[in-house]
Amino acid sequence: MASTEPRAGAGLPRAEADLSALFAPATLAVVGASEREGNSAGYVMKNLARFGFAGRVIPVHPKAETVFGLTAFPSLSALDTRPDCVVIGLRAELVPDTLDEAGRMGARAAVILASGFGEAGAEGAALEAQVADIARRHGMAVCGPNCLGLVACDSGAALYSSTISPDLPRGRTALISASGASAIALAHSGQIGLAALVSAGNSAVTGLADYVAHFAADPGVDTIAMVIEDMGDPDALAAAMEHVHAAGKTAVALRVGRSAAGQRATAAHTGALAGTEDAARAFCARVGLLDMPDMDSFLAALQLADAYPTPPVLPRAAVLGVSGGGVAHVADIAAEVGLPLADLSEVSVAALRDLLPGFATPQNPLDVTGAPFGDPALYTKVLEILDADPGVGVVLAAQDAPPAMAPDMAAEYHGIAGAVAAYTGQTPVVALANLSAGLHVSVATAYGPAARLAGTRAALTATAQWATTPRRVTWRAAQGNAPLPAQMSESDARALMAPLGLPGPLEQLVTSGEAAAEAVAALPGPAVLKIASPDIAHKTEAGGVALSVSAEQAAEVFERIMTSAQAYAPEARLDGVVVQEMVGEGVDAMLGLVDSPPFGPGLVVGLGGTLVELLDDAAFELLPLTHDSASALLKRTRLDALLDGYRGAPACDRAALIKAMVALSDWGCAHAGALEAVDLNPVRVLPLSQGGGLRLLDALILTKKGAPD
Template sequence: MSTDREDAVARLMRPRSVAVVGASEKPGAPTSFVMRNLIGCGFRGAIHPVHPTAQAVFGLPAVKRLCELPQLPDAVLIGVAAERALGVLDEAGQIGIKAAVILASGFAEIGPSGRALQATLAETARRHGMAVCGPNCLGLFDVHTGLALYSSRLAPIEAGNVAIVSHSGALGIALAHSGRLRLSLLISAGNAAVTDFPDYLSFLAGDARTDVVGLVMEKIGNPEAFSRATAAMHAAGKPVIVLRLGRSQKGAAASAAHTGSLAGSDEAFLDFFRRCGVIVVDDADEFIETAALLSRERRRPRSKGLALIGVSGGSMAHVSDVAEQVGLDLPELSPPTVATLSALLPAYATPQNPLDVTGIVFAEPGIYRAALQALAADPNIGVVAAVQDVPAGLDDGGAEEYRGIAAAIAEHRAHAATPSVVISNLAAGPHAQIARALDAADIPVLHGTRAALKAIRSFGDLPCPALAPAGLPLIEAHPHWTRRFVAGKQLTEREAKMFLADHGLTVTRELPARSREAAVAAAREIGFPVVMKIESPDIAHKTEAGGVHLGVADADGVAIAYDAIMVDVAAKAPTARLEGVVIQEMVEGGVEALIGVAMHETFGPTLLVGTGGVLVEFLRDSAVAVLPIGRAAAHQLVGRTRLAHLIAGYRGAPEADLEAFVDAILGIGAIATAYAGALSALELNPIAILPKGKGVRVLDALIIASGGKG
């Protein structure tokens, strides 16, 4: 049973009648494009122009206000300025219209005043139970029905099974007009103040005309809803492609200026998308090639192995190089396949993968077809790619020479169970004559070597949504600690370790000392050698301040180190409060790792794991996960870093205690979740992963409080 929200979205996407407020015949006016598009694209429902003075717009009778319409439309396009748009939206809601498209800019993307206006818009829509596309958008276009509530010029777009939903109107229409994709729907979501990507995905999961959805995203408003919607898409067997905007620092700034949203760290978004089971692409070319392949090839490859076939050894070498760079496997052919190809090809050809069938196939295209069949039958091969460049600059006579090869590919695809594609190394694609022949056979023709191969990689390894983690360690925030978390306060290292120990983590044995004599006594109690560190609530990075001495071996060394630390730190951090030193046991051996927690504006607490120690910022070896994560995900997180090689025992070193480290990761994840409102940052650097069976030890820790209650 559908909800009222789903019913409103359905009316937005499939209205039987529409009203256009601000309808105009003025050339270049947004609503002039809307009217022309509705009429020109053949929308068969009723179209009601609304204009304060005009009697008719493009020959259709006009009324002054929505309430004067002869019948209630399913949806209204509001083509007036931002301030007026709110009043029109409220009027539409009062008379019972449940769906609207708002074109106007001037909302969250312009700053505080616009955000306030957008909040009022959203509240108005929710009060009336309305679905709203926009504001700050171009509108939407159903290619199958001609519903073109779209405020930009629309060139002919072939109807098909790919839906595009884009925050960016310009990028969305550019992808739609690429000429490469057959579309079902084009949705310019704009600021998505009311109806957001999860709403569109939930609708498209049940849309019989859509098999693939491509998203151009600047933000995620509701991660939980997005996750549920992508799960519905996966259950419907419909892959989701995401091109996220604002991944770089400058891109994020442009994104904020565009939709008024903060982009957030790219690593956290990538982890979230990975768990949602969506395909993340890097640019528009990869978006197009991936959507083109997924929309045409519904058969699933039996393996990840890729076979390449062509008529040029140089071309084969080039594509093989790029395939290796993007992580595609070109497996060796099975002995039966090698035998078949040896009997088929001339003696000067080598039966291998990649396969150069030589120029003999121009005269005997049947050899090409038979070679394709042999590759497709090989159990190691999941996809066969015919690499064939037919430059667009060739005259028709030159292109005609390739027609036999194109026919061989088409005949093979018609009967083969193994997915097959054509790769053109040139981004411009093949000559139009050959392109038409391949298109008529419904063969995916992928343009540009790298984008094509990355599309094949995604096709061969379609991700699945991650299962919700089970059996996670659960803790409750201790009032004793939340009371101590004053906003902006940095705990001393000793306080941070006390906190961690209270929550089940193993920390170093240590004692505070506020004098040289106390330091010597503490060191004797701990046992030599020891580590000495400055204790201060104002110093986050003690090594840089001269506040760490390692391997102090005797009492005289402790006394000397105490004086040196106090002098050096006072010189380098003259305003810091110094509370003596901490004497710690010296933990030797093991692998130094990092576990950190940061607060993300979209996802809340996120976890960072990687190689630790003083070179952490130089090495930049880390992976990020959105919480919560389970044991399997924690193992995968470690596996995405070079730390995994060190734990396994690099160059003869003993294997480290991976399971104990995973326990620590899960423990920090539980802490971060329980204290999400109280912590601003938490970092264990380093945490020593001792040899297998000996656990882990927190050597240093940093906690900065936010002042919340957890």
């Protein structure tokens, strides 16, 4: 489950997270400022002058009488007024006392520039915790430590400790970055207009969620951009995203640290199929946060959000261009990144057939041929037809005219670009250059205010997220604390799962070869024999499973299983062997739960059996699930097609599987505090022609205190 305890570095409580003193202070004290070259607080003072900050700036220096022409004071306590915000440009060990002095004076915010805190080992972490405690005691918002600072363009509050140009493109995007280098690169990309920039550093006090909530309420911001190293408290971020959606704004994230090396190891197969990255991706989707995989798609999403603050009504695209190969390429990449193409209506097809040359095919993707080069108005008419189509949510106008193209050649594309610029319909139109180099400057200019994206994959990845991500929060932390036994055998685990619509087969625990033979003889057919041990998670690997065992073979198989299990895990507790009826044919599924801190448990579903990891057919979603979300999750797997009856096989009970997924989700929420992982594999989904239903053939439940080594 997601922890409800505040950590060092978590955001301020929501009631205290007033950041106005950070972004629009009337009086600002800069501690440690000097005119020495390279002085971080000195950079802040120079940037305040460059950005035209209208408030009072008070340098604090123990010896200097003036700093950059302003009267300096020897200490904060010597000031003749109460500062709203204090910039601290001192060594890390001097920060706590200075921050406490600022808080006692009534300062409501601070920017801590120094490094040497949580990023610098145990001693630094202790110092950071001390800073956080002081700030919370005084109710102060704090940017940093270990940061470059922030810039608020409207107020001119450039509390920034490095060189930054006051001529940055201005706009309605607020950028929050844990990485100072990323903040600098994005701010100077020339592709977004900034309302504010935050280099958040360690976020020891004021966290990501606090900044998001602040910008959600800022009337000068339409788009919130985040470069994230740590999401902090998911509950707080989800609450902040509620404010974002209520304000009709868009939030876009670039998360760093996605690699498999950062994923947590687990004893259950489920953990190998769903890691931390799956949970983070699912969380973003559930809170309506556009989640970009790289810098190029991140910038493309910001450009889209800036051009079209309101996302498309329908998440389906139409693609058009003057080249059949070009639009086919766009359609291929759209399929790979999850951007569905619209089916054109009969009315649209008829109108396009009447408009385009006879050799053109009215379809999506649409090759309009070279006709618009001679008649640009035709291109505008095509856009108008697509705008009127009820199935089209966004139009991608693909056209390449690279920067190095000769001016006379580039001029040939001005008509098409002008046709896009002249379009006045309601459906968003995105000018797409397949080459990442973008467009010739004259062609780009001819497109006017239309959104222009470069690089097929980056552009379509951004468009897919922008068009298909619901702008709502459907996630809540699973916080149930119902207890679970510290250790459970397979039979114990299956007994817990049976009330969820996952009954097991007939079975009996035996402790001798003779008893095994008698148990098999009592069944209507051959049996499965499996080792019974709470200490052996993967029975097949231990040589602890035998299939289709007859009564005559049972005693020998019993001894073989016990010997193999003893050799595999000499310290394991062996309770005997489970004799289990062979269940009839069906489709083998895998269901599982895995705890994914800090987001809580999630559910995994996919093809089951001994090759589950090799097949790698699994989909993951954070709890809780509804019937609709469980059905959608199942459709993301190859298992879904098998349930319909593949190549003449009988159709199996999909409805029972979905019902069990929802029940398992509810159970996982109730036991979130104790749960480490659940691995139900295989779950046999039985044919509808034989009455349907499910049979749980093997089960493993790991608790947080009882997981085997």
